[in-house]
Amino acid sequence: MSFLKDRDMDNAPSIYEYYKGKTIFITGGSGFMGKVLVEKLLYSCSELDRIYLLLRDKGGVNAEDRLAAMYSSKCFDRLRKEKPDIFQKKVFFIAGDCSELGLGIGADDRTLIVNRTNIIFHVAASVRFYDSLKKAAKLNLRGTREIVELAKEVRNLEALIHVSTSYANTNRECIEEVIYPAFADWRDTLEICDNIDDNTLNIVTAKYLGELPNTYTFTKQLAEHVMAEQKGKLPIVIMRPSIVISSLNEPSVGWIENLNGPVGMIIASGKGILRSLYTNPDLQADYMPVDICIKTFIAAAWARGTQKLKPTDEIEVYNVSQSHKIKGLSMGEIVEVGKKIIHEIPLEGMLWYAGGSLTTSKFVYNMKVLLYHLLPAILVDLVLRITGNKPMMVKIQRRIYIGNLAVQYFVLQQWTFTNNNIVELREKIKEEDRDHFYYLMETLDPYEFFKNACIGGKEYILNEKMENLPKAKAHLKRMKLLDQVVTVAIRGYALWFVANIGFVRRFLESLF
Structure with missing residues (x-):
């Protein structure tokens, strides 16, 4: 027996009143x-x-x-x-x-x-x-x-x-x-x-x-x-959040403390250290802002705590997710949104030009890792060595590659998480509690949300300041030029190699 379904909450205290003295x-x-x-x-x-x-x-x-x-x-x-x-x-x-x-x-x-x-x-x-x-x-x-x-x-x-x-x-x-x-x-x-x-x-x-x-x-x-x-x-309630990312509004717009999920993708791409990901662009990404998750936790405790436990009560389970009744973005859409945001709000000190793409081919992914992750990392480390600085890019790219391997299981498959209970729970929230505890994902503007998440990443994780944005935009232009030069050089060498493959073979034969 559910403690919430078909329950009349008119006589229950508000969430604010319930938590008084607790x-x-x-x-x-x-x-x-x-x-x-x-x-x-x-x-x-x-x-x-x-x-x-x-x-x-x-x-x-x-x-x-x-x-x-x-x-x-x-x-x-x-x-x-x-x-x-x-x-x-x-x-x-x-x-x-x-x-x-x-x-x-x-x-x-x-x-x-x-x-x-x-x-x-x-x-x-x-x-x-x-x-x-x-x-x-x-x-x-x-x-x-x-x-x-x-x-x-x-x-x-309770x-x-x-x-x-x-x-x-x-x-x-x-x-x-x-x-x-x-x-x-x-x-x-x-x-x-x-x-x-x-x-x-x-x-x-x-x-x-x-x-x-x-x-x-x-x-x-x-x-x-x-x-x-x-x-x-x-009196137990089980909450199952999906990928918890930066806040929608509280405690501040875009508050974040980690680089999980889509926000991490955008930040890593914005720094120029993530240029390819092995996933299906049509895969629906399931993410939830942290403040919406917390509202569901607090509301669930209120709903359970205002009803005396009965031996017949079921343990309620809440999938705090959006894939069933709340439409999210696909992985491909997140990448496109992220590219627009990074060009509008570039990150400081990017190590390569911001960009990237998704692929369902493991071979193509590994080739892109080689060309767009490893080779630029070696080049940057070489410059760092020449200038007397400690090389770091190859080490970072190794960590990114290992991290990508860890999440491949989750970014190559699609799940549907039914979320009837969190939708029903929010409808039980009283009018006087709505300003503080009502949660809504359906009207979320994806571009504005991820833009604020990127700003939050700059401020709370990277310790970057928005007043330095003009410098970051100038650096973005320089990185774009460098990326174009390197791309032309690599493609030019590839064309030369193909055009002169007979010469290369004869040279190797004479050498060995």
Whole structure:
């Protein structure tokens, strides 16, 4: 039985009213989505009681200092300007680690969470495709089990939001908002990871994953079953975002902290280091702005938390995606949009002329990698060596090539993610909440969105300033001229070689 379908929300409190006085526990709060979640909760639900973030010591920095560093992020510029001191008053850290037993939380802190928490957002995850099975299982699978064990103890738990991924069941073409059969037993998987040595486990991993492409999707799929076992026992909602990219509006237009998905393609192309991608131009890219994802998380917790849990309640699943009822762009369209944007707003210090194309031919892709990635990289590194600078382009291109190999599985196939539930959820949002929590993708202007995303990439990741745009445009013209000269030289040499192939053969014969 669904807790949302055909439900009359007229007598339910608004989202703002619901979150009043609530205590929230968040894992993964220092990540990309986590920061936006914390900012949005503080900004739009300012009368919540407090937020506890699970933070571990990292890179020699303790949890307390990481919390301070987190607040210094530009993600919180709006909050610092409009609601100063709210972060310091309402956000606290809990020292711990999702990959540890008991989440690594001390006894006193655990008692605090058990007695005070009303809502849990489990956002923490290892998202690297090529993590070892042991490492991915430790965070994505065991971490989820430990969250469930903690949730069972929480006295006044109203909602547990588990963030999964739309790509947890990629063996299917159409992925509906249901929990599919597990690819393995999650308990057996944890036991195997705990008891088999790393070398043996790495050897058998590919076979163990079966139809799934990597340890990320595999462990996230099993983690859903850790949650599924609590049907009717815990107030769980599973959220499956697709590729989460820069914000539409909040906390600022174009806010971004990573180069995932289409935005990464545009930025890398704009820097002149990505000139070809092995994918189908007609493939529909499924991406969601981070602020829309966060609105669905907050609204889902409200919808679940305002309904008392019944033993017959299903665990609701939300595909936070756009491929079903919300039309997106194809990969080819994104490339064309990106080219226009990069010529309007070029990036500073581009290493080669901005451009690029897509191909479905692996041979053509590899030839383009050789001609447009590797050879220019060697040329740039040669110039860097001559000028006394450290060469870097070949190393960068190696990383890009490896990165492209990692995502090929996802950019060569098309999936449809049904999103009936997120569409239905937004229609339940009350009029008084619409300014802060209603989400709409259908009216999004792709050009303006990706233009703002590119500006966000310049500002938040590359630390470039818009006042330097004239210089960047001048550099773009120089790179275009260099690209044309090199292209003519390469084509000219190719024509000469073909025209004189007999001479080349005779020369080689005489030489050897």
